[in-house]
Amino acid sequence: MAQMNLVAAINDALRLAMKADDRVVVMGEDVGKVGGVFRVTQGLYDEFGEDRVIDTPLSEGGILGTAIGMALYGLLPVPEIQFADFIFPGYDQIVSELAKLRYRSGGEYPAKMVIRTPVGGGIRGGLYHSQSPESLFIHVAGLKVVCPSNPYDAKGLLLASLRDPDPVLFFEPKRIYRAARGEVPEGDYTVPLSKAKVVREAQGSKAVTVVAWGAMLYEAIAAAEEAEKQGVSCEIVDLRTLWPLDIDTVVESVKKTGRVVVVHEAPRTCGLGGEIVALVNEKAFLHLEAPPCRVTGFDTPFPYTLEMDYLPLAHRILPAVVATANY
């Protein structure tokens, strides 16, 4: 097995998929010759040529609209949106079209694609190179949303996303593009969608379930290590697929610990954390020993200078975990 970072693992998955299936087409701004502004598609243009790795004009609506047409006709497009913050000029194509095509055509015209896009803050990107818009897509019926936290999962989840029959938004946490490293098997494998992973098990009676994903998973782990020193044990669930989420794993863990803290970068109000807390209340109410808690980005635009204050980093997760444990 090779050591890879997130960028290399996603690149590897794209290469494998393109080799195995000539319907797979990568398209987007700067994805060709330079291999993307984060180099995720590096080398693909040279290997597969300009008909399969397409440097498109600067139009997200154009990219996503034409990708839908390609998908309807039988290709498997993998459009890249340069930053998730720039998906909104194409939002109409996703919300009004992509998400609803299967339904409105009575199942005759599903449009299958995987939209890749970097998300998240911590890279001095300011308002428009930092956002985490997952709940704006989860709220729309018909879309699946994935967010890996490590190279192994990234490759396996991307290959699984390509095989899944539904459109998938594949959110890549850019803050850990190069920092997250790990063993990645050669060749084909998948990590199933809608399966969370317990990355740290709780021990003892003073335990808290922490649900996190993407770059914030590492912050949750850092907070858990500190909490351990204060006698609080964390069970950390890496959600991996944000929708449809693996509610069984979350509920099973909460039944065990009786406590839950959800962490995400997106603003709190109407964020995925709110949905998870509602689900836990509905499905595990009698097991709860403390109010469910959210540690999230604030309900503000994403700031530039104060971004480290904005983000729900370990320094904010730790007190929430300890308070929930000691409730």
Next chain:
Amino acid sequence: MSDDLARDLGLFRVLEDDGSARKDRPAVPTAILLRGYREMRRLRLIDAKMILLQRQGRVGFYGACTGQEAVPIATGLVLGEHDWVFPALREQSVMLVRGFSLVQFVAQVYGNAGDVQKGRQMPSHHSGRTVNQVSWSSCIGPQVPQAVGAAWAMKLRKDPNRPVSIGFLGDGATSQPDFHSAMTFAGLYKVPAVIVCQNNHWSISVPTHKQTASKTIAVKGRAYGVPSVRVDGNDLLAMYTVLSEATQRARDGHGPTFVEALTYRIGAHSTSDDPTRYRSEDEVEAWRKKDPLDRLRKHLVHLGLVDDASDAALEAELTDAINAAVKKVEELPLPDRDTLFDDVYAELPWNLREQREELRASPKAPAHGA
């Protein structure tokens, strides 16, 4: 636009490569030439300094306009105090020409307590109410219909100052639907707007000929009934002449103009970019020979308005002013973390008041990279 300027979308130029001016072109006042030269020099020095500071890790990002200075500087020279500007990434300097302070300009790049935007935006995203320059998001395109809307309002209100609204965009941005909406509205409602596209030949790694099958960018304006011209954007005199005429037309109630300014991005797209990965040094070198500052300098030397001694003195003066501004800005503190919640709404709703308390009670955040 007069028939002469609009002729068949041919390229309008005043300055030849050797710095001589065409005889048949309108004269530009000497004071304007000297002011333009000074501002272009200052801008080039500011950009070089900011890129250096970014490399030293003292600022987080920078988007320079090196090689494209004639476009924003000519704009600043032409505009009056009531006019409005909707910039994209490479027109921040219009504010400086219109009197915005250099210290505040540099403070925006640092995003600290001296920044009128309170450190909310990435560097190179300046705005300022005092000079009617509107805050740009980062998103490519949306400012263009906004510029048209401001112009429309100026017309609807019959503003006695007869202001104009200027919207900027790059060649890549003309692929965005927002550009086309802007042109549709501008043409139909004959608004006092001038839309200026800086065709710098690249949209990050995508060359203009891979961006569109249109032979020119200017022709896109014509389709919407907006008079459109192509100008040598590396020629301050040509830019000044065309923008003067276009803004006058707008003020006189004759409607919008679309200007394609042909220029070239000599440096990287931004400090996050490495252009050697997608374009040849030969191409860059060919454009260096058409450098707008060099061409203007040759012209001014020709006219006896500039020489080596005056240049050296100017450069020293401007460099001192820039260094002094940087020093002043570096002494300023970061914005207080409470300010995170200000300006989301005019007044803080309960959720933000609660979250502000939460932040006040939480430990100090780690520094970047910690």
